[in-house]
Amino acid sequence: MAPLVALLAVTTLARLAGLAGVDSLHGWSPALRVGLAALFVLTGVAHFVEPRRSGLIAMVPPRLPRPGLLVATTGVLELAGAVGLLVPATARWAAAGLGLLMLAMFPANVSAARRGLTLAGRPVTPLVPRTALQIMFVATAAVISFGP
Structure with a gap:
């Protein structure tokens, strides 16, 4: 739920800053870029900080090799993507x-929900709400990629 809060809160604050005269945040597209970047900073850092890291490693489907390396790699990609979102020339x-990364990682979320895993002492988000969140996050990325 924290990623959703980050996306909504930071997007709203960025949009308000744009309305207050910050030219680089004028319009919804730049505000969404900042909000999505905040989401990915939050989730990317979690790939390296306990107890979240251990939970994310446990979420990797058992048939995949080297789950620790996969979690570290996706964390680096999330953080790099967050930076890329903040640079207008690379944002799309x-x-x-x-x-694409979210789509590739979604099977890990499905696997974790089906196996009833916990993440940092809490049950992972159930599959139906998790799917709805994933659709929202991917849609946000698509709006940035293909929007104005």
């Missing part, structure tokens, strides 16, 4: 890459 490509 970063959003597209992050959208």
Whole structure:
């Protein structure tokens, strides 16, 4: 739920800053870029900080090799994508890459929900709400990639 809060709160604050005269945040697209970047900074850092890291490693489907390396790699990609979102020249490509990354990682969320895993002592988000969130996050990335 924290990623959703980050996306909504930071997007709203960025949009308000744009309305207050910050030219680089004028319009919804730049505000969404900042909000999505905040989401990915939050989730990317979690790939390296306990107890979240251990939970994310446990979420990797058992048939995949080297779950620790996969979690570290996706964390680096999320953080790099967040930076890319903040650079207007790379924002569309970063959003597209992050959208594809979210689609690639979604099976881990499905696997974790089906196995009833916990993340940092809490049950992972159930599959139906998690799917709805994932659709929202991927849609946000698509709006940035293909929008104005």
